[in-house]
Each structure stands twice: as structure tokens, then as C-alpha cells.
Amino acid sequence: xxxxKVSKFTIALFVLPCLLLYVLLVFVPIIVSMYSxxxxxxxxxxxxxxxxxxxKTMFFDDxxxxxxxxxxxxxxxxxxxxxxxxxxxxxxxxxxVKKPNFLVSSYFLPIILSVVIIGQLWKTIYxxxxxxxxxxxxxxxxxxxxWTQAWLTDPSIAMYSLYFVALWQYxxxxxxxQFTGIQNIPADVYEAAKIDGADGLKADWYITFPMNxxxxxxxxxxxxxxxxxxxxxxxxxxxxxxxxxxxLISTHMYNMSFLSMKYGYGSAIAAFLVLVCxxxxxxxxxxxxxxxxxxx
Amino acid sequence: MNxxxxxxxxxxxxxxxxxxxxxxxxxxxxxxxxxxxNAGTDNGGGKKEDITITFQNIYPDPxxxxxxxxxxxxxxxxxxxxxxxxxxxxxNTDQQKVKLKTQAASRxxxxxxxxxxxxxxxxxxxxKLFAPLNDMVAENGLKDTFQEGILDFYSFDDNLYAxxxxxxxxxxxxxxxxxxxxxxxxxxxxxEMVQVVKDLKAKGIQPMAIGEKDTWTGSFLFxxxxxxxxxxxxxxxxxxxxxxxxxxxxxxxxxxFQSLIQAGAFxxxxxxxxxxxxxxxxxxxxxxxxxxxxxxxxxxxxxxVNGKVGVFKFPTVNGKGDVNEFMLAPGSAFAISADxxxxxxxxxxxxxxxxxxxxxxxxxKGAVGLAQKVEGDFKAAGYSDMAMEVLGMFKxxxxxxxxxxxxxxxxxxxxxxxxxxxLFVQKMESAKVSKEHQSAYDSNK
Numbered sequence: 110x111x112x113x114k115v116s117k118f119t120i121a122l123f124v125l126p127c128l129l130l131y132v133l134l135v136f137v138p139i140i141v142s143m144y145s146x147x148x149x150x151x152x153x154x155x156x157x158x159x160x161x162x163x164x165k166t167m168f169f170d171d172x173x174x175x176x177x178x179x180x181x182x183x184x185x186x187x188x189x190x191x192x193x194x195x196x197x198x199x200x201x202x203x204x205x206v207k208k209p210n211f212l213v214s215s216y217f218l219p220i221i222l223s224v225v226i227i228g229q230l231w232k233t234i235y236x237x238x239x240x241x242x243x244x245x246x247x248x249x250x251x252x253x254x255x256w257t258q259a260w261l262t263d264p265s266i267a268m269y270s271l272y273f274v275a276l277w278q279y280x281x282x283x284x285x286x287q288f289t290g291i292q293n294i295p296a297d298v299y300e301a302a303k304i305d306g307a308d309g310l311k312a313d314w315y316i317t318f319p320m321n322x323x324x325x326x327x328x329x330x331x332x333x334x335x336x337x338x339x340x341x342x343x344x345x346x347x348x349x350x351x352x353x354x355x356x357l358i359s360t361h362m363y364n365m366s367f368l369s370m371k372y373g374y375g376s377a378i379a380a381f382l383v384l385v386c387x388x389x390x391x392x393x394x395x396x397x398x399x400x401x402x403x404x405x
Numbered sequence: 406m407n408x409x410x411x412x413x414x415x416x417x418x419x420x421x422x423x424x425x426x427x428x429x430x431x432x433x434x435x436x437x438x439x440x441x442x443n444a445g446t447d448n449g450g451g452k453k454e455d456i457t458i459t460f461q462n463i464y465p466d467p468x469x470x471x472x473x474x475x476x477x478x479x480x481x482x483x484x485x486x487x488x489x490x491x492x493x494x495x496x497n498t499d500q501q502k503v504k505l506k507t508q509a510a511s512r513x514x515x516x517x518x519x520x521x522x523x524x525x526x527x528x529x530x531x532x533k534l535f536a537p538l539n540d541m542v543a544e545n546g547l548k549d550t551f552q553e554g555i556l557d558f559y560s561f562d563d564n565l566y567a568x569x570x571x572x573x574x575x576x577x578x579x580x581x582x583x584x585x586x587x588x589x590x591x592x593x594x595x596x597e598m599v600q601v602v603k604d605l606k607a608k609g610i611q612p613m614a615i616g617e618k619d620t621w622t623g624s625f626l627f628x629x630x631x632x633x634x635x636x637x638x639x640x641x642x643x644x645x646x647x648x649x650x651x652x653x654x655x656x657x658x659x660x661x662f663q664s665l666i667q668a669g670a671f672x673x674x675x676x677x678x679x680x681x682x683x684x685x686x687x688x689x690x691x692x693x694x695x696x697x698x699x700x701x702x703x704x705x706x707x708x709x710v711n712g713k714v715g716v717f718k719f720p721t722v723n724g725k726g727d728v729n730e731f732m733l734a735p736g737s738a739f740a741i742s743a744d745x746x747x748x749x750x751x752x753x754x755x756x757x758x759x760x761x762x763x764x765x766x767x768x769x770k771g772a773v774g775l776a777q778k779v780e781g782d783f784k785a786a787g788y789s790d791m792a793m794e795v796l797g798m799f800k801x802x803x804x805x806x807x808x809x810x811x812x813x814x815x816x817x818x819x820x821x822x823x824x825x826x827x828l829f830v831q832k833m834e835s836a837k838v839s840k841e842h843q844s845a846y847d848s849n850k
Binding site for chain 1: 620816
């Protein structure tokens with residue numbers, strides 16, 4: 110076991126500073142926040158310990174909570190469904206485009222922009238035609254006037270409008286990751302396959318997919334966790350409105366903690382979010398563990 | 406032994422590095438949150454050290470006259486009091502609210518900060534975060550500069566905790582030019598107002614503007630309707646247990662409010678417009694009416710529709726109510742942290758600041774809707790006709806109501822705000838709206 114020829118004590122010593130920082134900055138706040146979830150507290154004054162009452166309210170009496178969980182999970186599903194599409198486009202770029210780097214960098218641009226700018230930009234695009242909304246004006250101009258919508262203010266579609274913007278923004282990010290992953294697959298594997306008669310899509314199926322699985326997994330995990338924590342875009346574009354129609358777990362948590370001043374209750378929601386993230390990460394790791402073992 | 410020494414060295418070096426890092430972080434933290442309230446006291450020698458007072462405020466916009474005004478008063482004070490530095494922490498209203506709550510949680514309230522009256526500042530007062538200002542307001546006759554009764558909104562158990570920068574009323578601004586184009590007259594009843602909306606709409610003119618992404622705007626208007634159907638004090642009666650939200654006056658108000666929305670009064674997509682964007686529609690002449698607190702007067706005066714704008718009192722609803730009862734909006738107010746390291750100096754500065762506030766505001770044409778008495782001839786100073794009309798309206802005020810979130814606890818207020826915002830996107834049965842309100846109230850008692 111002692112391959113490194115240093116004592117465990119030394120190893121511990123070198124690991125310690127980082128571990129300490131990590132524990133202090135990540136675990137301690139999580140524990141503290143879980144504890145606040147057991148309090149009835151407005152964030153400022155005295156607090157009373159109420160046990161699991163906050164969680165009871167959350168699961169059974171809060172009309173906003175479950176719909177916001179559903180919207181968050183839907184968001185996660187959409188984000189993950191985007192990845193295979195991205196992978197396909199990355200394959201096409203890699204194979205048929207002569208100088209793909211330029212395209213990849215252009216797709217990456219929205220990531221560089223701040224979410225606030227993206228939000229304001231799309232807000233104007235989604236505006237009603239009478240207020241200069243580009244999307245509705247374009248629809249009218251090409252004779253699809255009946256398709257125009259109040260994209261951000263109709264409760265039944267506002268959330269989908271937000272999903273789209275988020276998917277649009279992160280498209281380039283995942284494309285870059287997948288594209289790099291594909292480029293890292295050695296060319297000689299493909300050459301060998303070509304001799305054996307596997308070309309084009311067949312080569313992708315038997316070579317690109319299996320060899321790209323670790324990279325694919327990174328994107329999926331990032332997309333999943335990212336969408337569970339999504340907050341800024343909704344805040345900028347709708348603030349969770351109209352009438353909670355676009356509230357996600359995170360915005361609901363924010364509204365509860367800071368606007369309704371129920372800090373304890375907000376912490377309970379936060380604790381739930383952490384738990385969901387942990388469980389989900391565990392499941393994803395488990396699934397990919399099996400898939401990877403199957404192919405490697 | 407040698408090995409042990411080596412390890413010891415590493416440990417020492419590690420500890421040193423950690424402690425250095427910790428110090429660095431700590432310093433940065435102090436500067437970030439407390440903006441160096443007292444940079445020099447700890448290592449100070451015999452001579453009197455410079456002190457810094459942090460002044461959190463909500464005037465970040467350099468085009469806002471109040472922004473220049475606050476800087477001017479601060480500069481003058483710093484000149485007269487060498488050794489005192491006033492550090493401005495200027496934030497948007499919403500940012501300031503969140504920042505203050507975060508600071509309050511760790512009891513790091515800046516020396517001077519901004520709070521809203523009545524129910525909104527109560528949690529802070531209950532947590533004993535603010536210093537009572539009773540003695541300070543008595544000095545230099547500051548108390549007498551305030552209007553009768555206005556300080557009550559900032560007093561709890563006979564202690565005054567904050568000094569307001571304004572006192573406003575809710576009223577309707579209208580664009581005379583657009584009214585002429587559509588051939589409509591100023592409505593005297595709510596039913597006429599709905600008709601005016603329809604007439605304007607028929608001429609292709611946007612009848613009203615509102616920034617309903619910031620939910621309080623619609624609530625403010627709705628509460629004015631309720632003030633007419635019920636008379637003042639509805640929410641207090643609910644709190645006292647004499648009424649519920651299922652009261653007929655409340656449902657009547659909901660119905661009236663919906664009739665206005667259903668007539669197409671507000672711009673498409675109103676719920677995605679924030680306060681400024683909504684107001685801009687009116688200020689750029691794209692909407693004919695705008696219901697807002699009188700604080701909007703200054704902004705409208707400096708906009709392109711200046712000179713074309715008149716004001717009217719919110720009309721009676723179904724023949725009920727008194728037009729001289731207004732939505733009252735005692736302004737945001739300056740409070741001093743109870744934990745301030747320089748309590749005396751801070752009090753002295755705020756005293757000076759408030760004494761000069763009306764005078765300077767008058768000069769930059771920002772004196773409409775102040776909480777203090779203003780001396781001077783408004784007309785001669787070049788205030789617009791609209792401003793004069795608004796000032797005249799103040800003289801007619803015979804009581805009224807506070808905004809919802811100034812009366813109810815934050816939890817209920819949020820329930821109310823969403824419920825009203827929802828009316829802008831879909832028609833609801835008034836009974837259902839009542840029920841939403843009642844259950845929000847019951848679960849937040």
C-alpha cells in the first residue's frame with residue numbers, strides 16, 4: 110500500500126489545507142443552512158426551533174413548491190436531452206467542416222455574455238409586436254400572425270420561453286466540450302476501422318460514442334446540476350412571475366427567504382435542493398458507471 | 406528526529422500560510438461589508454483618528470437630482486468637519502433591500518441605511534438593529550421641520566427610529582395631448598375611467614402604462630380601488646379580526662379592478678415590464694394615463710412629455726369613496742445602526758443632512774412630496790404647472806391608506822402581490838382572489 114514511500118501522516122498534512130478550506134466553505138454552510146431549515150426565523154430577529162414543521166409545510170401545504178420542482182426537473186430533462194443533439198452536431202462539424210474552430214467559437218459566444226445581458230436581449234425579442242418584439246414582428250412579417258404569443262407573460266408558455274433561452278445559451282458550451290472530446294479520439298482508430306469496413310455513422314456508433322462516453326457524462330452532469338441551480342435567467346426575465354408561473358426551486362427559495370422574510374423556510378427549501386442534487390449526481394454516476402463498464 | 410524536524414517545519418509553514426490567508430480574507434471581508442467603518446482606531450496613537458461613516462442610500466442614478474444633492478450635502482459636511490469622511494454606498498432600491506437584510510442577519514448594518522415605514526421596518530426594530538433618534542431629532546429644531554404626524558409611521562413604542570425622505574400620495578397622471586386626440590375628458594368616476602380606456606383604445610392609443618413585473622405597482626393601484634369601495638383601514642380591520650378578505654368591499658374592489666384590466670387598460674405583456682420600463686411608456690408619450698405615487702412628478706417633469714401632463718385624483722368606484730382620501734406613501738427613511746461605532750457623529754451628520762434636505766431638494770426641483778415643510782415660492786422657482794397641481798392636491802388630503810406591504814407582514818404581502826399580478830394575465834373569480842388572500846393571511850399570521 111505504501112507505494113509513495115511517504116507516511117500517511119505526510120499525506121494527510123498535504124491534503125489538510127485544501128480539505129479544511131473545502132469543509133469550511135462547503136460543508137459547514139450546508140449544515141448551518143440545514144439547521145436553519147428547522148427554525149422559524151425571519152433572518153433578522155429571534156428564531157424559534159420548530160423541528161420539521163417547515164418541511165411539512167413545504168411538502169403538503171405550499172401550492173408553489175411542487176410545481177416549481179416539476180419545472181426545475183423539466184428544465185433538467187430538456188438540458189440533458191440537448192446533449193445528444195449537441196454531440197451529433199459536433200460529429201458533423203468535425204467531419205464535414207473544413208475549419209470548424211471558427212464555428213465552435215461563434216457558438217460559444219453566448220456563454221461569454223453575462224446572463225443579465227442575455228436576459229434583457231431575449232426579453233426584447235419576446236416582447237409583444239407593439240412594443241418592438243422581434244420574434245412576433247418576424248412572425249407577422251412572414252404571415253404567421255396567428256402564431257404570435259405573449260411569450261413571457263402567458264403563464265402556459267412563459268416557462269418554455271425561458272427553457273429555450275437557457276438551452277440556446279448553453280448550446281455552445283456543450284458543443285465545445287463534445288467537440289474537444291471527439292477531437293481527442295485518435296485518428297488511427299478510425300483508420301483501422303475503415304480498413305475493417307466501418308465508415309461514417311457506423312464508425313460513430315462503434316467508436317465515437319463509446320470512446321466519448323466520459324466526456325458525454327461530463328456534459329450531462331453539468332447540464333443537470335446547472336439546471337437544478339438555474340436562477341439568474343428567470344430572475345432577470347420574469348422574476349418568477351407572472352403569478353409564480355416561472356418559479357423554479359431556486360427562485361422560490363429566494364422569494365421565500367428575502368421577500369417573504371421566512372429565512373427558516375427558505376433554508377428548508379435549500380436543504381431539499383442540496384439533497385436532490387446529491388441523489389441525482391449519485392444516480393447519474395451509477396448509470397454511467399454501468400455504461401462505461403459495458404463499453405470499456 | 407531529523408524527520409520530525411522536517412515535518413515540524415512543514416507544519417509551521419502551513420500554519421503560517423493558512424493564517425496569512427485567513428488574515429487576508431478577513432481584511433477583504435471587512436472592507437467589503439463594513440467599508441472600513443473605522444480604519445484606524447485599533448492601531449491609533451494619541452492623536453484623534455479620522456472616522457468614516459458609511460451612508461447606504463438609494464440614489465445611485467447620476468441623472469436623478471437627488472444623487473447630486475446628496476453628494477453636495479455630504480461634501481459640505483466633510484468640509485465643515487475635517488476628520489469625518491462620509492462613504493456613500495449607493496444601490497438600487499431592490500438591491501439595497503436585499504443587501505440590508507443580509508447585513509442585518511450578521512448584525513453588520515451600515516451606520517446610516519434606508520428602511521421602509523411601518524410593517525416593513527418592524528422586524529428590524531424588533532431585532533434592536535436601529536438606534537432611537539428621539540434625542541437627535543430634538544436638536545436644532547429638526548423635528549419641527551417634519552409634517553404633522555408623518556413621523557408616527559417610523560415610531561414604535563414612543564421611540565422614533567427613522568427619518569423619511571418623502572411623503573407621497575397616489576394619483577393619476579394623464580397626457581393632455583393624447584386625451585385631446587381621442588376626444589375624451591378627465592373621468593370623475595371609475596366607470597367613466599373604464600369608458601375612457603375603451604375610447605382611447607378605439608383610437609389606437611395605449612390607455613395606461615404600468616410596470617407590473619415589480620408587483621407592487623399593480624397592488625398600489627388595486628389598493629386605491631379598495632380604499633374607495635371600503636373606505637380607509639380595511640387591512641387594519643382584517644388584522645383586528647373585524648373583517649376578512651371575503652368581505653364584499655374586497656370582492657367589489659377585485660371586480661372593479663378586473664373591469665379596468667379587461668377593458669384593455671394596460672400595455673401588452675405588462676407583467677414583464679419593470680417599474681422603469683412601465684413609467685418610460687408614459688414619459689415618452691406612448692401611454693395616456695399613469696397611476697403612480699407623486700414621487701414620479703420630478704421624473705415626468707424632466708421627460709419629453711413635460712408640459713402636456715395633468716393630474717387627477719383617483720375617482721370614486723360605484724359611487725363609493727371620497728376622492729380626497731389618498732393612497733398614502735410615507736417615503737423610505739434614513740435609520741442609524743444601533744451598533745454604529747460612531748453613533749454620536751453619525752447622529753450629528755444625519756441631523757445636518759435632514760436640516761439641509763428640503764432646501765437643497767427645493768433647488769433641484771425635487772421638493773414635491775417631501776416629508777418636511779418647504780419654504781419658498783414654488784411657482785417663482787420655476788416648478789411646472791403639473792407640479793403645482795400636485796402640490797395643491799396635497800392640501801386636499803383627508804387621510805387614506807398605506808400600501809399593502811407597509812401594513813401587512815411580508816409573507817401575506819407576497820401572497821397578495823402575486824395574486825394581483827395574476828389578474829393581469831388571466832381573469833379570475835373575485836371569490837377565488839379573496840380566498841387566496843385569506844389563506845395567505847391565515848398561513849402567515
